[in-house]
Amino acid sequence: MHNPSSFFSDRQWELIKKSVQEEMKSSPASHGWDHVRRVYELGLKIGKKEKADLTILALAALLHDIGRKEEQESKGKICHARVGAEKADGFLTRLELPDPFKNEVLHCIRSHRFRGNQAPKSLEAKVLFDADKLDSIGAVGLGRAFLFAGEVGARLHNAHRDLSGTVSYSREDTAYREFQVKLIKIKDRMLTHTGKAMAEGRHRFMVRFFERLDEEVKGKR
């Protein structure tokens, strides 16, 4: 993991990462440290191209899912973006990050789960949003969708599953339904130019994957 040259020394960045990783040990696997690492790398890459502040972005990427444990334990009643921002506030205060900086980071965390209420306004919040969403699509998104299907005991493929409606995930479900219901829409939600271009490539790869899966399931290739 690269460090953005900035406010903190390399030594400090390593300590920050270690303590976030420690904090995330009991997070759900699908949104654990591996996901955070990928969003961090993607965020820095997009952030450089979009000329965002990389210190704000790096801190926001590292801390964006720090509230997942609380969301899971509350069975979804607590929003991880809201509680994550609260936890991050304490964390960043201990790092003696100046208030204006800290508030920028907290805005990114609060708005990364954009569902109409807290929209990403700053450039850094938009980049974090895109990096987080990009990690749900492409080859990574496919792997995560099947991994999640395996975690809940779902099937490999089920062409007869009704794709409409909002019934919760069951053994009759598949990664294909996840794609049709959610992942297929992500490329149109990107907020930055760089994020949009990357999402197009990842989207096309998923489409080709499911076309091939379908042909193979029918014994055609």
Next chain:
Amino acid sequence: MHNPSSFFSDRQWELIKKSVQEEMKSSPASHGWDHVRRVYELGLKIGKKEKADLTILALAALLHDIGRKEEQESKGKICHARVGAEKADGFLTRLELPDPFKNEVLHCIRSHRFRGNQAPKSLEAKVLFDADKLDSIGAVGLGRAFLFAGEVGARLHNAHRDLSGTVSYSREDTAYREFQVKLIKIKDRMLTHTGKAMAEGRHRFMVRFFERLDEEVKGKR
């Protein structure tokens, strides 16, 4: 699912399939009825091209994993190919299948898990072997590898995992290790011309998938 025109009427084929499906209800998901359906379709497709006997092949494909439950319950001590052939013997006797026919089917089942002792000798046994192995690779194989990783709580990707050795599957493992240790070798084990050609295409698709996964994990695309 198509029926091969033969010894049994369409009505009889449907009854045979129903009773196998019923028998497999408590099989492990990775080798359950969905897998059997795919191997059946693949087997008939390859069997037609290779001019194999489709009745023998269809029965062998439907029954080939009927001993998986016993293998799982015995924690691997019982071989599913051996116990599967025993169970299939009773099943085929009840169908009043003539002995020479029945023995051909049982040979396919016994030898589909070729590990040096019971090699597939007949054309039908070779086709079943290829169809079963093909279902571990390609887009289907990728989906199954991630699904299985999810079932055992493994990670999405772990480039630092030691790929050598034979330690059993753990949370530190990934579908990529399954690919490197097992799936990568399958194309060279095919026994029929048609199976080999299909395996090449499926193999290339897996290679491209993991190349892309690796680039995405590093934030490069």
